[in-house]
Every structure is written in structure tokens, then in C-alpha cells.
Amino acid sequence: MGAAGMPGEKSMNFTQSGARFLRMLRPERVPVALVMVFAVASVTLAVIGPKLLGNATNLIFDGVVGRQLGQVVPPGTTQEQAIEYLRVHGQGTQADMLSAMNVVPGQGIDFHALASLLMVVLAVYVGSFLFGWLQGRINAGIVQRTVFRLREQVEDKLSRLPLSYVDGQQRGELLSRVTNDIDNVAQTLQQTLSQIVTSVLTVVGVLGVMFWISPWLALIALVTVPLSIWIAAVIAKRSRPQFMQQWAHTGTLNAHIEEMYTGHSLVTVFGHQREAARTFDERNAALYDASFKAQFISGTIQPVLGFVANVNYLIVAVVGGLWVASGTMTIGDVQAFIQYSRQFSQPISMLASMANLLQSGVASVERVFELLDAPEQERDPEPPARLAQPVRGRVEFEHVAFSYSPDTPLIEDLSLVAEPGQTIAIVGPTGAGKTTLVNLIMRFYEVDRGRILLDGVDTRELTRHDLRDEIGMVLQDTWLFGGTIGENVAYGVDGATHDQIVAAAEATHVDRFVRTLPDGYDTVVDDEGANISAGEKQLLTIARAFLADPAILILDEATSSVDTRTEVLVQQAMNALRAGRTSFVIAHRLSTIRDADTILVMEHGAIVEQGSHEGLLAADGAYARLYRSQFAAAATEEV
Structure with a gap:
């Protein structure tokens, strides 16, 4: 399949992907077997129905002809005598037709036999309906459980994906695979799984009865089958790449919508509405074009095959009528055969028309499989190392090298030691590697060379859960989930009491603004909520880290959204x-890191200076230049 953003570059492997998805049905072997059994029962009864109705037609027609014949031949005449009588009087065609019937001259319709036969027909069709209903009921469970497991696999996969993969994907595109594509797979499976089984069984059953009634007429009906199959294959082949493009364009459009929605304020501030709308129109038009072509091309299958089926129906009706007139077949058998020819063409047309659903579903499942097949982060060691308790918090970098891209080195040989209880401030220009440093501590990315030690234990020998359980992190970009303020503060701390939540909130000066809200700690917020300010949201994330009580604390521009007065309060809380x-x-x-034990100045992934605030200013190096530039900027702003 083509990569995201380049739809249709490669055609999908329909057979391989479809077979892989069908293997996901293995846990449903017993329900699938029941679906097969009920399908066979339902189709068998449905196939018997037209033959029984043909017999009922014969009863009616025999009775009508018998009553009329009684007015022509003498009473007590047998059917053979009546046939000979008609031939003698020059009515050979009527005699030939009468020879294929079961007529008693002078006897009308046997309503008792007709009623009994119609009751049997009713029972047959009711039974077919009930078996079909059971089949659909079980099939719905199979589909939903299979898709449930697929969603579980995707969710588990997302937790095992490295941060580098998530960073390299558009968020809307990734969400589209997890939501839209899986929903499309569910819809496809729901509409095709039982229908395919039923259609195939119907074709086989109807074909068998058609040969039983009239082998020659059955062969005539089969003449159009190769033509139907060829037409369906040609159309399906042309629609396949269009469905690939349809779902790829759906992902890129969703990515754009998600970006424009989350960044709506910036789009408005910078007057980018027209450009955003133009991009939306372009991607929406691309999706429309691909969807139109996919649906139009695949949609031609049904009318084309319908035309072929009508031609077949016409041929069967004409030939059957001639054979009734010649006495080769009864009118009831021809009626049944015409019904069977329609029943025979319908499942073929249905199978062909399902091509668009199958193409669309397999296109979506391939996008999901691409996610499931993405490279995972390294597995945790077995057995993992364990940290001595309590964790002291000594962090050591030993000749660490790391780069996001092999041809662009970032950190080449970094060594430093952070003793327990020390505050290490990291400063430097944008792109110097500051955030990369803490990402390596958290094992969001793995080092290329060297190692990072926590209390003397290589962090790669720990499980990620054990490592991150000892680290609290507050990022520049706040993140709140839909829930109450109390729940957001307690995020990540199972069983936190209300008193503990309030204590953490008081320590980070969250409590002062929470008490001004009508619902207090029960106030519902989310990341897009407008009922609290950006600075207050930042304070909530800091309170969250406070409550977690970690051995190591990482603050990535944690006070960037806080006003000057609140910053002083937060700094006091941070010191504690x-x-x-x-x-x-x-x-x-x-100005926020003057009291740090050690200040690291980074440039191009390397530590170029380290020391205390006063010592670095006295050295008049890179730190001093940064400090003077900020001081000069502040002085300029004051002027």
C-alpha cells in the first residue's frame, strides 16, 4: 500500500490482506460453523420453495384444464384417451401439452390438496426466515467480537509504538486509521460475511435444482455466467486503486481538519482562514474525486449484471414457453425454473456488487495492518533490573550519543552526573538538545551509544513502567482530559484521597483559584476548556506532578504560561x-533558575559550560551572553 499522503502509488495486495483478516476469525470457529449450518438450512428451504409453488401452479392449471376438457370429451374418459381424442380432431399442440400434465377430464381444482401444499410452502418459507434470522444474529456477534479484538490490538499497538513513530505521523491521519478505517472494516464484514456464504450456497443449491428440472434449460441459463464473472472482475480491478485513494485522502483530510480545529485561534490570529479553507477545498476535492470514481466504477456492476440477468431471464422464458407448448415441461416447472433463474442471477449480482464493499474494506484493513506492522519500541528486559528502595535519584550520563536522523548527529559524547537532591538547569538556544536530554532520561527515545544510569542501574535494564514511575514531568504544553479538576490532579495516582489532592493543590497555589469556581474541585474541564486560563491549566499539571511525589522531577518550561506573580509562588512551591x-x-x-545547583549550557547537543549562576556569569561565556541578551531585551521592552 502507498505511504500516507501518497495514495495509489502502489496497488494493494487484496488476496494477502483478505486472507490475513480472515485468520482473525479463528477464535470464532464454532459460531462460524453455526452460521454455515443455519445458512445451509435457510438456503435449502428457500430453494425448495419455488419448486413447491410450481407444483401448486400445476394443481391449479391441471384443475382448470381438466374441467374444460370434461366439456369436450365424453364422461369417464381417461387422460390418455383425451390425448388421443385431441390428436384425432387435429389439436396436436394441445395434445402434446396435455401429455406433460396430470389431468383427470371433468375434474376441477383439488382445493384440499392445494391448501395442504400451500401450508407446506408457508412452513418452508417461515423456516427459511427463522434460520436466516439466527444466522444474522450469530453473524452480528462474530463481526462485533472480531472488530473488538482488532481495536484491542490497535490500542495495545499504540502503547508499544515508539514516540518517534507518533511524532512522524499526522495526528488526524493516525486517528483516522484507528476510527474511520476500523469502522469501515466492521461495516464491510457485517454486510459481506453472511451474504457471501448465503449467496454461494444459493448459487449451488439453485443450480442443482435447475439441472434436476431441466438440464438443457440449465445449460442455457449458465451461458451468461462467464460473461457476468468477466464483467465483475474487470470493474473490480478498475475500482481497487480508487478505494485505496479514497481512504488515504480521508486520512489526510481528517489530519487537516484536526490541525485547523486545535489551532483555530492561531489560524484566526494570523489571518490564515483563506489558506486553510483552500487546503481543505483541495483535499476535500481530492477525496470527492477518489470517492466518486470508486463508487461510480464499482456501482456499474449492479446495473450491467442486471441487464445480463434480464437477457438470461428472457431467453429462459421464451425457451421454457416453447417446451411447455411441446409437452416437454409442465407450466409449473417452467414457472419454478424462471424463479430459479432469477434466484440464480441475484446472488451472482450480489456477489459482484459486494466488490465495492470488499475493495473498500480491504483498503481500510490494509491501513490498519500497516499500523499494526509498524516497528515497535524495544521490549523490556526479561527479567528486568530492580531499583533499590527508596530511590535516591542519582542520574548519570556516560558518553551518550543520540540523533533523530542517522545523517544529522545531535548529541555525540555527553557525560554528566546529577547527584541526589540536586537541581540541574538546562539552558541553550532552540535546537541545542535540551528537551532531547530529558526525553532520553524518560526513554521516549533510546540512546544510540553510551548509557544512562539511575542509582547505578542502566535505565535500559529497567522496565519503562518502573523507570517512569519514579519520574514526574511537567511539559510546556499542558494536557488535561475530560473530567473534574480533582480527577485531573489525581491522574496517574491510583486511590488518591481528596485531602491529598487538596494538599497538592495548595502547595502549587491551585487551591486559590479552584475555590472561586462554582463547583470547586468537581468543576469539569478539558484541554480545550475555556473556564480556566492557560496559566491555571499549567498549574494543574504542576499539581499533578506534586501529587505523584516522584524521585526525579523534570520541568520543561513549566512556568512559561504563568504570570509573573504566580511564577514567584510556583517557584517557592518548586523549591519545597x-x-x-x-x-x-x-x-x-x-531568572527562574538562579538558585539551581548546576546550570548546563548546551549548544549543538553538547554541554559547553556548566556551573552556578554566579560562576557562569563571571566566566563571561555562552551563559553570560544568553543572560545579557535577555537583560537587554527586557530593558528594551521597559523603554
Whole structure:
């Protein structure tokens, strides 16, 4: 399949992907077997129905002809005598037709036999309906359980994907695979799984009865089958790449919509509405074009095959009528055969018309499989190392090298030691590697060379859960989930009490604004909520880290959205929190890190200076230049 954003570059492997998806039905072997059994029963009864109705037609027609014949021949005449009588009187055609019937001259319709036969027909069709209903009921369970497992696999996969993969994907495109594509797979499976089984069984059953009634007429009906199959194959082949493009364009359009929605304020501020709308129109038009072509091309299958079926119906009706007149077949058998010819063409047309659903579903499942097949992060070691408790928080980098791209080195040989309880501030220009440093501590990315030690244990020998359980992190970009303020503060701390939540909120000065809200800690917020400010949302994320009580604290521009007065309060709370904890603080405002034990100045992935605030200013190096540039900017703003 083509990569995201380049739809249709390669055609999908329909057979391989379809077979792989069918293997996901293995846990449903017993229900699938029941579906097969009920399908066979339902189709068998449905196939018997037209033959029984043909017999009923014969009863009626025999009775009508018998009553009329009684007015022509003498009473007590047998059917053979009546046939001979008609031939003698020059009515050979009527005699030939009468020879294929079961007539008693002078006897009308046997209503008792007709009623009994119609009751049997009713029972047959009711039974077919009930078996079909059971088949559909079980099939619905099979589909939903299979898609449920597929969603579970995708969810598990997302938790195992490295951050580099998520960073390299458009968020809307990734969400489209998880939601739209899986929903399309469910719809396709629901509409095709039982229908394919039923259609195939119907074709086989009807064909068998047609040969039983009249082999020659059955061969005539089969003449159009190869033509139908060829037409369906040609159309399906042409629609396949269009369905690939349809779902690829759906992902790119969703990605654009998601970006424009989450960044709506920036789009408005920078007057980018027209450009955003133009991009939307372009991608929407591309999706429309691909969808139109896919649906139009695949949609031609039904009318074309319908035309072929009508031609077949006409041929059968004409030939059957001639054979009734010649006495080769009864009128009831011809009626049944015409019904069977329609029943025979319908499942073929249905199978062909399902091509668009199958093409669309397999296109979606391939996009899901591409996600499931994405490279995963390294597995946790077995057995993992264990940290001595309590964790002291000594962090050591030993000749660490790392790069996001092999041809663009970032960190080449980094060594540093953060002793327990120390506050390490990391400063430097944009792109110097500050955030990369803490990402390596968290094992969001793996080092290329060297190692990172926590209390003397290589972090790669720990499970990610055990490592991150000892680290609290507050990012520049806040994230809140849909829930109450209390639930957001307690996120990640199972069983946190209300008193603990309030204590953490008081320590981070969250409590002061929460108490001004009508519902207090029960106030519902989310990441897009407008009922609290950006600074207050930042304070909530800091309170969350406070409550987690980690051994190591990472603050990545945690005070960037806080006003000056609140910043002072937060700094005081941070000083209390950092006592006895190893802290890594990334900061652009150098005034916030004056009291750090060690300040690391990074440039191009390397530590070019380190020391205290006063010592680095006295050295008059890179830190001093950064500090003076900020001071000069502040002085300019004041002027």
C-alpha cells in the first residue's frame, strides 16, 4: 500500500490482506460453523420453495384444464384417451401439452390438496426466515467480537509504538486509521460475511435444482455466467486503486481538519482562514474525486449484471414457453425454473456488487495492518533490573550519543552526573538538545551509544513502567482530559484521597483559584476548556506532578504560561518540592533558575559550560551572553 499522503502509488495486495483478516476469525470457529449450518438450512428451504409453488401452479392449471376438457370429451374418459381424442380432431399442440400434465377430464381444482401444499410452502418459507434470522444474529456477534479484538490490538499497538513513530505521523491521519478505517472494516464484514456464504450456497443449491428440472434449460441459463464473472472482475480491478485513494485522502483530510480545529485561534490570529479553507477545498476535492470514481466504477456492476440477468431471464422464458407448448415441461416447472433463474442471477449480482464493499474494506484493513506492522519500541528486559528502595535519584550520563536522523548527529559524547537532591538547569538556544536530554532520561527515545544510569542501574535494564514511575514531568504544553479538576490532579495516582489532592493543590497555589469556581474541585474541564486560563491549566499539571511525589522531577518550561506573580509562588512551591529530589529544569527565562545547583549550557547537543549562576556569569561565556541578551531585551521592552 502507498505511504500516507501518497495514495495509489502502489496497488494493494487484496488476496494477502483478505486472507490475513480472515485468520482473525479463528477464535470464532464454532459460531462460524453455526452460521454455515443455519445458512445451509435457510438456503435449502428457500430453494425448495419455488419448486413447491410450481407444483401448486400445476394443481391449479391441471384443475382448470381438466374441467374444460370434461366439456369436450365424453364422461369417464381417461387422460390418455383425451390425448388421443385431441390428436384425432387435429389439436396436436394441445395434445402434446396435455401429455406433460396430470389431468383427470371433468375434474376441477383439488382445493384440499392445494391448501395442504400451500401450508407446506408457508412452513418452508417461515423456516427459511427463522434460520436466516439466527444466522444474522450469530453473524452480528462474530463481526462485533472480531472488530473488538482488532481495536484491542490497535490500542495495545499504540502503547508499544515508539514516540518517534507518533511524532512522524499526522495526528488526524493516525486517528483516522484507528476510527474511520476500523469502522469501515466492521461495516464491510457485517454486510459481506453472511451474504457471501448465503449467496454461494444459493448459487449451488439453485443450480442443482435447475439441472434436476431441466438440464438443457440449465445449460442455457449458465451461458451468461462467464460473461457476468468477466464483467465483475474487470470493474473490480478498475475500482481497487480508487478505494485505496479514497481512504488515504480521508486520512489526510481528517489530519487537516484536526490541525485547523486545535489551532483555530492561531489560524484566526494570523489571518490564515483563506489558506486553510483552500487546503481543505483541495483535499476535500481530492477525496470527492477518489470517492466518486470508486463508487461510480464499482456501482456499474449492479446495473450491467442486471441487464445480463434480464437477457438470461428472457431467453429462459421464451425457451421454457416453447417446451411447455411441446409437452416437454409442465407450466409449473417452467414457472419454478424462471424463479430459479432469477434466484440464480441475484446472488451472482450480489456477489459482484459486494466488490465495492470488499475493495473498500480491504483498503481500510490494509491501513490498519500497516499500523499494526509498524516497528515497535524495544521490549523490556526479561527479567528486568530492580531499583533499590527508596530511590535516591542519582542520574548519570556516560558518553551518550543520540540523533533523530542517522545523517544529522545531535548529541555525540555527553557525560554528566546529577547527584541526589540536586537541581540541574538546562539552558541553550532552540535546537541545542535540551528537551532531547530529558526525553532520553524518560526513554521516549533510546540512546544510540553510551548509557544512562539511575542509582547505578542502566535505565535500559529497567522496565519503562518502573523507570517512569519514579519520574514526574511537567511539559510546556499542558494536557488535561475530560473530567473534574480533582480527577485531573489525581491522574496517574491510583486511590488518591481528596485531602491529598487538596494538599497538592495548595502547595502549587491551585487551591486559590479552584475555590472561586462554582463547583470547586468537581468543576469539569478539558484541554480545550475555556473556564480556566492557560496559566491555571499549567498549574494543574504542576499539581499533578506534586501529587505523584516522584524521585526525579523534570520541568520543561513549566512556568512559561504563568504570570509573573504566580511564577514567584510556583517557584517557592518548586523549591519545597525539589528538596531531596533530583530535578531537571529546562528554562528559557534565566531568572527562574538562579538558585539551581548546576546550570548546563548546551549548544549543538553538547554541554559547553556548566556551573552556578554566579560562576557562569563571571566566566563571561555562552551563559553570560544568553543572560545579557535577555537583560537587554527586557530593558528594551521597559523603554
